[in-house]
Amino acid sequence: MNEAVAERLSRIARLQDLLGEDKFKAISHDRAARVIEGLSIDIATIADDPAKLRAIEGIGPKIADKIAEFARTGKMSELVELEAKVPPGVLALMNIPGLGPKTVATLWKEGGVTDLASLKRIIADGTILKLPRMGAKSVEKLKESIDLAEQGSARLPLGLAAPVAERFVAAMTDVKGVKQVAFAGSLRRGRETIGDIDILVAAADGDAAHVAEAFRAMPGVAQVLVAGEKKSSVRARIAPGSARFSVEGRSGDAEVGPTVQVDLRVVPPQSWGAALMYFTGSKEFNIRLRERSLKMGLTLNEYGLFPEDDDKTPPQQRGIKPVASETEEEIFHALRLAYIPPEMREDRGEIDRAEQASAGAKSKAAKHAAAPVEGLIELADIKAELHAHTTASDGRMSIEELARNARERGFHTIAVTDHSKSSVIANGLSAERLRDHVAAIHAARKKVKGIHILAGSEVDILADGSLDYDQATLELLDVVVASPHNALSQDPATATKRLLRAIESGLVHILGHPTGRLINRRAGLSPDMAKIVDAAKANDVALEINAHWMRLDLRDTHIRAAVDAGCLIAIDCDVHAADDFDNLRFGVQTARRGWLPAEQCINTWSAQRLIGWLKRD
DNA sequence: GCCGTTTTCGGCCCGACTGTTTTCAGTCG
Numbered sequence: 181m182n183e184a185v186a187e188r189l190s191r192i193a194r195l196q197d198l199l200g201e202d203k204f205k206a207i208s209h210d211r212a213a214r215v216i217e218g219l220s221i222d223i224a225t226i227a228d229d230p231a232k233l234r235a236i237e238g239i240g241p242k243i244a245d246k247i248a249e250f251a252r253t254g255k256m257s258e259l260v261e262l263e264a265k266v267p268p269g270v271l272a273l274m275n276i277p278g279l280g281p282k283t284v285a286t287l288w289k290e291g292g293v294t295d296l297a298s299l300k301r302i303i304a305d306g307t308i309l310k311l312p313r314m315g316a317k318s319v320e321k322l323k324e325s326i327d328l329a330e331q332g333s334a335r336l337p338l339g340l341a342a343p344v345a346e347r348f349v350a351a352m353t354d355v356k357g358v359k360q361v362a363f364a365g366s367l368r369r370g371r372e373t374i375g376d377i378d379i380l381v382a383a384a385d386g387d388a389a390h391v392a393e394a395f396r397a398m399p400g401v402a403q404v405l406v407a408g409e410k411k412s413s414v415r416a417r418i419a420p421g422s423a424r425f426s427v428e429g430r431s432g433d434a435e436v437g438p439t440v441q442v443d444l445r446v447v448p449p450q451s452w453g454a455a456l457m458y459f460t461g462s463k464e465f466n467i468r469l470r471e472r473s474l475k476m477g478l479t480l481n482e483y484g485l486f487p488e489d490d491d492k493t494p495p496q497q498r499g500i501k502p503v504a505s506e507t508e509e510e511i512f513h514a515l516r517l518a519y520i521p522p523e524m525r526e527d528r529g530e531i532d533r534a535e536q537a538s539a540g541a542k543s544k545a546a547k548h549a550a551a552p553v554e555g556l557i558e559l560a561d562i563k564a565e566l567h568a569h570t571t572a573s574d575g576r577m578s579i580e581e582l583a584r585n586a587r588e589r590g591f592h593t594i595a596v597t598d599h600s601k602s603s604v605i606a607n608g609l610s611a612e613r614l615r616d617h618v619a620a621i622h623a624a625r626k627k628v629k630g631i632h633i634l635a636g637s638e639v640d641i642l643a644d645g646s647l648d649y650d651q652a653t654l655e656l657l658d659v660v661v662a663s664p665h666n667a668l669s670q671d672p673a674t675a676t677k678r679l680l681r682a683i684e685s686g687l688v689h690i691l692g693h694p695t696g697r698l699i700n701r702r703a704g705l706s707p708d709m710a711k712i713v714d715a716a717k718a719n720d721v722a723l724e725i726n727a728h729w730m731r732l733d734l735r736d737t738h739i740r741a742a743v744d745a746g747c748l749i750a751i752d753c754d755v756h757a758a759d760d761f762d763n764l765r766f767g768v769q770t771a772r773r774g775w776l777p778a779e780q781c782i783n784t785w786s787a788q789r790l791i792g793w794l795k796r797d
Numbered sequence: 798g799c800c801g802t803t804t805t806c807g808g809c810c811c812g813a814c815t816g817t818t819t820t821c822a823g824t825c826g
Binding site: 202204205206207208209211212237238239240241242243277278279280281282283312313314315317318321365375376378406407408410411413443445458459461463466467469470471473474475479480481482483494 | 798799800802808809810811812813814815816817818822823824825826
């Protein structure tokens with residue numbers, strides 16, 4: 181229910197903005213919406229308990245009432261009242277880049293605009309120019325924004341945005357006068373989708389102008405949106421996606437194909453840490469840190485952490501020396517916080533944890549080493565891949581090729597888990613073919629040394645929760661990954677029962693991509709995650725984080741719930757081709773967003789411990 | 798509408814850029 185509540189609260193906020201009501205009221209609703217979106221529990225479970233609702237940061241008596249009302253009746257009366265005041269097509273206009281509440285309100289009240297069609301009409305007949313602050317240039321920009329919005333403005337999956345950002349970073353590194361380059365924003369935080377790409381460059385003031393110019397002239401830039409010295413924005417072409425998943429509504433033609441907005445900020449080298457922190461966000465996280473700074477008598481901006489005074493001119497323009505600015509570490513330290521990794525910066529309680537960690541550390545050295553999550557998982561911790569396909573079903577590599585690839589990547593274990601018989605399109609194996617395949621896996625062990633090759637299956641969880649092979653067949657295997665592949669639009673109650681049956685079968689080690697969602701494409705199942713997590717914990721079943729950027733399933737909030745419950749997690753690439761191993765970083769980033777300690781992830785264990793666990797000793 | 802380590806009332810983050818302006822409003826992140 182979290183998503184539904186958040187969507188309604190944020191709609192209330194936008195309507196309040198539009199109607200010119202107290203903007204802090206709107207901010208409160210918006211903030212509550214974001215908090216609820218990030219919750220690891222389903223808010224429906226506490227909706228009838230006002231005290232529990234109000235214990236959540238950002239939820240007070242009024243918003244608690246609205247949540248309770250929604251849980252009871254399926255609607256929020258305040259939203260109904262607000263919507264009655266505004267024509268239904270007006271709110272959507274705020275999704276057009278460059279159109280904010282003020283402009284939309286003017287278009288509606290003074291220009292008679294009630295939806296996109298009527299907006300286009302007054303642009304076409306020129307009457308829009310009679311409205312205040314609407315000149316020829318504004319209208320030209322508006323037309324371009326409308327075109328863009330109509331092309332589909334779905335956020336770009338992490339795995340498609342990362343290569344574009346890396347291309348820009350590499351190219352900017354070679355520009356004269358550039359001291360440091362990095363990407364920031366939601367990409368650095370590892371969010372599953374990215375709205376735009378933020379590139380940060382450190383350069384001396386004298387170099388800023390030509391650095392910005394070089395950025396706007398990069399190959400692949402289709403259009404320049406903003407051209408300042410400290411800030412520039414362009415639209416850049418996206419390289420064609422992987423063959424296995426194309427991007428919805430975006431064909432792979434690199435010449436004219438889809439584009440993504442890329443923002444560049446140029447800052448002086450001594451401000452690097454402050455700027456990196458600022459542009460990494462999230463916005464909510466930044467606001468919290470600034471509030472904290474003010475309480476400590478300091479003021480934080482993208483140039484540094486400065487002593488607070490009454491002067492209205494920003495401190496960096498007055499030559500004030502910052503308390504900290506060159507690195508993120510020193511800024512966190514000055515704010516008496518442990519270093520918070522980018523993936524955790526979402527204002528989901530990490531600041532409190534970082535404060536406790538810092539306060540708990542006695543020595544100076546201990547304070548520098550303190551972390552909000554002890555042993556947070558890192559890419560290098562992963563030593564095993566437990567979900568991989570070969571040419572026996574729909575993979576591209578033979579058993580031996582797969583094993584050699586895994587060994588080259590430094591893994592001590594690879595599990596061969598081809599599809600089961602019901603996955604017909606994926607050439608799933610009959611029980612008989614599986615027995616031959618297991619023999620082939622055993623034979624491969626003799627040819628490829630230096631890595632444990634496990635015989636397994638990605639067995640379908642059928643619609644009723646039964647498994648696609650019988651018990652005797654599954655017991656031949658070293659590892660069983662059970663995944664839902666069909667009937668992915670089941671209602672939540674049925675889906676919960678289905679997954680619970682698989683978890684409780686006693687035959688499954690890992691629950692593969694538990695919801696079956698595909699980002700931007702298919703919502704997948706919405707089981708009662710609290711029940712799934714509890715059952716997984718009780719039955720010693722690991723929940724998978726499927727690392728493919730199109731899946732990232734479990735997602736961050738689910739992982740957080742699993743981590744809290746003490747449930748085991750597997751991070752796997754669902755390898756079909758050699759390149760798929762590269763997706764591991766996205767899986768690990770997602771795990772870090774869910775605060776997963778390495779210890780709780782079975783892929784980080786020694787071979788001995790992992791294999792012992794699989795044998796259920 | 799929410800919140801409290803100088804507050805239960807009076808605050809609520811900060812700067813860059815653009816376009817339409819004669820000094821700034823609106824949007825974005």
